[in-house]
Each structure stands twice: as structure tokens, then as C-alpha cells.
Amino acid sequence: MSSPQPQMPQAAPAWQAAPGSAPHPGGPGYTSPIPVVRTHLGNAIASEWTKIRSVRSTMWTLGVFVLLVVGIGLLTGIVVSSSSTDLSGENALSLGFFGLLLGSMCIITLGVLTTASEYGTGMIRTTMVACPSRGRVLAAKAIVFFLVAFVVTLVAGSLVAFLHVALLEDSGARDPSGGEWLKGTVGIALYIALLGLLSLIVGSIIRHSAGAITIMIGAVLAPLVIALFMFSESLQKVRDAxxxxxxxNQLSVFYANSLSQSGPSGWDPLWIILGVTAVAFAGAFALLEKRDV
Known part of the structure; x- marks a missing residue:
């Protein structure tokens, strides 16, 4: 006679946990060991700050920017102060224009790389998984980049301004007024930072680093170069515009040294670049919501 077969324990109903097992995740009384925190814009800003300061291109481009602005500014001041050039009545800050015009190319490049490089490497997919709100990601990138560009430009521009005032004291250049100091330091820093922010937005739209950088450098230099070759009288209004x-020319306005007798003056260039950037940002936001990453 065969021995009785061992009886298998009766399976627990689907709605009931087996004896000794842990409660079903999400069931009554379950508490996740991982704290769940609702994310917000501050989290996205912290993430973008970590990325921008840990990428080598940021340090290289900003380092070259400071080198160009301070180096060219110092060299220009030394050359002018050691020559017999009479700067009577001229604003001592106006020589800072040359270094900042070349240095703006570095800010443009960094702005494009802040967004376009993530599309090139595919990192943007990880970014969007971590923060599904695409508008929040773009806003965080814009805030972090703008603050970095503004602070670096303000420090470099202010240093050059103080050097020029000291070096050109014996050249007849007048001491800048309070308003000229504000425009030549804070004003120019805001303009350069907004120009870099516009580059960031173009990088988000184009999604190709080389193409976006080419477009932005063309936007900076092409109008002036094209105008130089418009000799026809019928094109005079276009050339002047x-x-x-x-x-x-808009950069030179901040130093009261405009290349033309009419056109933007005072703080007008800042409002122009602000309006263009706002329109571009709205377009980039709309495209970001509709396109695949």
C-alpha cells in the first residue's frame, strides 16, 4: 500500500496575502521606504546648475571669454595711454567695447551648447525622463545660463572699466558719470547675457550645435558686413537700418559711442534684445511641446 502523498498548502486568494509575506505594495497600510517629494522648478534649476558647472566646455568658453575681455581691454588701455592720443571729453569706458564684442562669441557658443549638445549626445532623453515637464526644463536652463553669463560678464566688464579709468587718467578722458558706469557695467552685462540666452533658445530650436552657432554668429556680424557693401543710393535706407x-552698433550704444548718428540710443538696445528673446522663447516652448525629443 502506497504512502499518502503530501498535501500542498492551499493557495491564498488573490485578494489575501500569504501568511508571513509583506503587505502588497500600494495596498492598505503600505508605506514606501523612499520619500516621495513633489518636484518643482527649484529641483530642475539645481539639476541644470550641476550639469553646467560639471561640463568642461563651460570652463573653457568662460575662461576664453574672460581672457578676451580683460586681455584685449588691458592691451587697448595700455596702448592708448602710452601713445599721444588725445581723448579729451571721451568716455573712459568706451574702449571696453572691443574685448566684449569678441568675447560675446564665447557666450553665444556656450548658450548654444547648453541645449543643442544634449540633443547631439542623447542626454536630453534622460533629462526629460527625470523631468517630464519640458517647459520647466527649458526655463531652468534659461535661468541658470542667464545668471552665469550675467555674473561673469559683469565681473569681467567691471574689471576692465576700472582699469581703463585708471590707465586713461592722463590721456584727457573724462571720468564716467553714474549713469555711464551703470550702462557700461550692468547694462552691457544684461545685453550680453540676453544675447547668450537667445543663442540657447536657437540651440533648442535647431538642435544642432554647429548650425545654431553659425546662425548666431551670422546674426551678429552679417548685417554690418552686408551694409558695408551697399553702395547704391537706392539702398541707403536699408544700409542705415x-x-x-x-x-x-547696439553694443557701442552702451558706451555712448554709436557707429551711426541715429537709431537706438540710451537703453533701447536692451529692450530690443529682450523683446526678440521673449518671442524666440515662446516659439521654442511651443515647438518643444510638439516635437519628439
């Missing part, structure tokens, strides 16, 4: 609203 290109001169007046070219980015180099």
Missing part, C-alpha cells in the same frame, strides 16, 4: 540695428 542695418548699421543702426546691428548688434555691434
Amino acid at each position: 542695418l548699421f543702426e540695428y546691428s548688434i555691434p
